[in-house]
Amino acid sequence: xxxxxxxxxxxxxxxxxxxxxxxxxxxxxxxxxxxxxxxxxxxxxxxxxxxxxxxxxxxxxxxxxxxxxxxxxxxxxxxxxxxxxxxxxxxxxxxxxxxxxxxxxxxxxxxxxxxxxxxxxxxxxxxxxxxxxxxxxxxxxxxxxxxxxxxxxxxxxxxxxxxxxxxxxxxxxxxxxxxxxxxxxxxxxxxxxxxxxxxxxxxxxxxxxxxxxxxxxxxxxxxxxxxxxxxxxxxxxxxxxxxxxxxxxxxxxxxxxxxxxxxxxxxxxxxxxxxxxxxxxxxxxxxxxxxxxxxxxxxxxxxxxx
Numbered sequence: 315x316x317x318x319x320x321x322x323x324x325x326x327x328x329x330x331x332x333x334x335x336x337x338x339x340x341x342x343x344x345x346x347x348x349x350x351x352x353x354x355x356x357x358x359x360x361x362x363x364x365x366x367x368x369x370x371x372x373x374x375x376x377x378x379x380x381x382x383x384x385x386x387x388x389x390x391x392x393x394x395x396x397x398x399x400x401x402x403x404x405x406x407x408x409x410x411x412x413x414x415x416x417x418x419x420x421x422x423x424x425x426x427x428x429x430x431x432x433x434x435x436x437x438x439x440x441x442x443x444x445x446x447x448x449x450x451x452x453x454x455x456x457x458x459x460x461x462x463x464x465x466x467x468x469x470x471x472x473x474x475x476x477x478x479x480x481x482x483x484x485x486x487x488x489x490x491x492x493x494x495x496x497x498x499x500x501x502x503x504x505x506x507x508x509x510x511x512x513x514x515x516x517x518x519x520x521x522x523x524x525x526x527x528x529x530x531x532x533x534x535x536x537x538x539x540x541x542x543x544x545x546x547x548x549x550x551x552x553x554x555x556x557x558x559x560x561x562x563x564x565x566x567x568x569x570x571x572x573x574x575x576x577x578x579x580x581x582x583x584x585x586x587x588x589x590x591x592x593x594x595x596x597x598x599x600x601x602x603x604x605x606x607x608x609x610x611x612x613x614x615x616x617x618x619x620x
Contacts, residue, residue: 321375326400328410329368330388333455340368341414345389348372352382364388376402390414393457393505415457415507422454424470427510428536431528432566435542436587441518445484448472448513449535452506460503465494468501470513472531477523484514525583534574540566543584550580 330346331338344364350356355378364370376384383399395414397405428449436442450470452458461467474481476498483490488511492504495515502513519526530537539548542564548555552571559568569580 321377322402323373324376324384324400324402324404325371325373326384326386326397326405326410327369327371328386328397328406328412330364330370330390330412330414331368332390332414332416338413340364340366341388341390342366342368344368344414346370346412347387347389348374348384349387350382350384352379354379354382359384386410386412388412388414391417391457393417393459393507395507415455417457417459417505419459419461419467422452422456422458422506424458424506424532425451425453426532426534427451428538429530429534430536430538430540432540432561433526433542433582433584436521440521440587441479442521442524442584443480443516443518444478445514445516446474447486449510450502450506450513451510452508455508457505457507459505463503465496465499465501468494468503469506470502472500473498473529474500474517475519475523475526475528477519478517479519481517482515484516486514487511488513521584521587524586525581527579527581529579530574530576533576535572537571537574537580539569539580539582541569541582541584542566546582546584548580548582551575551578553580 326348330341330344332341333339342364346362346364347358348360350359359374360372362370362372370386372386374384376382385399386397387394393414395412397410397412401409426448428447430447432445434443458469460469465471478498481495483493488502488504492502493513493515494501494503500515504511537553539553540559541548544567548569550571552574553569554571556568556570559566
């Protein structure tokens with residue numbers, strides 16, 4: 315039997331830095347970990363402390379599944395920060411640099427770079443599935459952390475329309491474990507580092523909730539609304555209908571605005587669904603959950619790609 319070829323040595327090196335008074339200062343003594351995550355196994359491969367100049371270096375071998383990814387993390391003030399997945403061979407310079415930040419539970423300037431709303435056609439239960447995607451931007455030089463686990467200590471919050479059900483967090487930068495939903499309030503407890511983080515979630519509303527008034531709780535850079543219905547209207551300051559878009563072979567009308575002001579609102583007016591014939595309600599619920607779950611994931615991925 316032919317012997318397996320030896321693995322080619324891989325190397326990653328870089329610095330751990332944080333914003334300082336005159337630029338980026340090195341962080342010494344930071345705990346730096348090399349990780350491997352793959353379909354066969356996942357876990358840390360090596361670890362070290364950054365030196366007095368914030369430098370670190372690892373030599374390792376790629377093993378197992380070709381789909382495994384490798385990356386480096388650094389911890390500071392109890393928060394972990396990561397590199398992008400490492401390319402094969404030697405990674406250094408900016409690709410190996412990790413920027414960490416001091417933390418605060420106090421107020422930090424936050425802005426909403428984008429808000430995307432996708433409204434699907436009514437299902438057999440006369441409910442419409444809605445996907446919302448927020449592009450949250452921490453515009454400070456510190457990471458905001460939550461205070462406890464109550465909504466008042468969340469790092470960010472928003473509201474959804476009354477009557478929302480089937481709430482589910484979709485794939486994004488913020489995991490479902492760090493989001494709660496109660497009494498129409500979505501609360502985020504994940505640390506929000508400087509830069510942009512994307513939050514995506516879905517829910518359903520009764521068709522009778524329309525016309526639906528969506529208030530903007532903060533100034534919004536890009537505001538986008540997609541509706542699957544061929545008839546109906548979307549109105550609001552600066553909102554204009556654009557060319558329709560197709561997502562996974564489903565057609566949506568698209569409405570777009572930029573620099574939406576605080577306390578403004580959009581109104582989505584859609585027709586009532588046609589009456590349906592009497593069918594076993596248990597069958598309808600099961601069918602809706604299967605189709606709706608697949609649709610939500612597909613739409614969230616499509617918005618993220620765009």
